[in-house]
Amino acid sequence: MEITLNGIKVQVEDDWTLLDAAKFYGVKIPTLCYHEGLSPYGACRLCIVEIGEGDKSKLVTSCLYPVQDGIKVRTHSQRVVKARKLLVELLIARCPTSKVLQDLASALGIEKIRFKARYNDCILCGLCVRMCEEQMDAKAIGFVSRGVKKRITTPFDIKSEKCRTCGACIYICPACLLRCQGPEPPSVLCSGCLNFSPPCVDQYKDVMCYLDPCVACLKDKGENMKKGGKK
């Protein structure tokens, strides 16, 4: 089967998802609720890509969308990037204490959160539920209620006999890993590193930088490019 990935025709296996194809050809798509060892779930929607062209193009979640012959996929079109940034903003507003989310925000160059922070401790990505069910075979936790009241818990909110206290659910949870506080007082968006000037190489000529990617460098490059464009 053949698809067009960011303008290049590539061969893909029939049973791949768009995310599988992108990964195989080295295109990085940010994901959050996807994990190689678990079934895809489509909760976070960060992995969106644009398929089709012109007016008929639409955004789909690449972790769930199967490849189709001749399909045209753009992984980083303007529309995709804009939507992705918005999603991360919303997620951070829900859970600003998560390191995983803050890292995503830095990587996407988000500098402002336009929504009110809620300080929730779960983003309902469902990773813990799938981990418990598919890898630990315990099925101790799950989603209960719905809408704004939806949450993760054990049956009847009491200690579950099925739980083997393996800790896998905590291990995989993107919200449980707390962010670094940074040198400045905590704000909704951490991005402490974004505010540094490139710390090392310019100032200390002999120092090698092993940070890859260093957000400060990335940001600096971006600004230089902007300035260069204007000239």
Next chain:
Amino acid sequence: MQGETISRDFPAIDAIIKKYGERKEFLICILQDIQARYGYLPREDLERVAEKLGIPLIQIYSVATFFKAFSLRPKGGHTIQVCLGTACHVRGAERVLSKIKRDLDIDVDETTKDMNFTLKTVNCLGACALGPIVEIDGKYHGNMNTTKVESVLKKYSTKMKE
């Protein structure tokens, strides 16, 4: 209704499950039947259902909390529904609600100790002109205010005692 003793009535639960061929596709029907029988879904019964159908308890709990029609707590003899829809809200439904809460000493979705009342809220009962509306056991009481609701409640409490 004594939740404690009834909920251990496993033959009745087993009969319900059997009626649906012990098939997990009928989980919702089974839960509906249990709810119809006891007015709520007792925990022990759900554990029994999980065991019999061979599905995780958490899955049943998810379903039971997803649908508003299911209740996990025993319901009182009378169900009070206070409308908090827009029309009733602007006419002071909040005040009526807090009056009921105070008088019965329960919160929304709770049941009084004597199992006489369960308090619920809804968003519009479709009779906005009569707002604020308090519905008890399907009967609408319109133009409620804090004094009127007191006498309405009294009527239902005495009825129960007779």
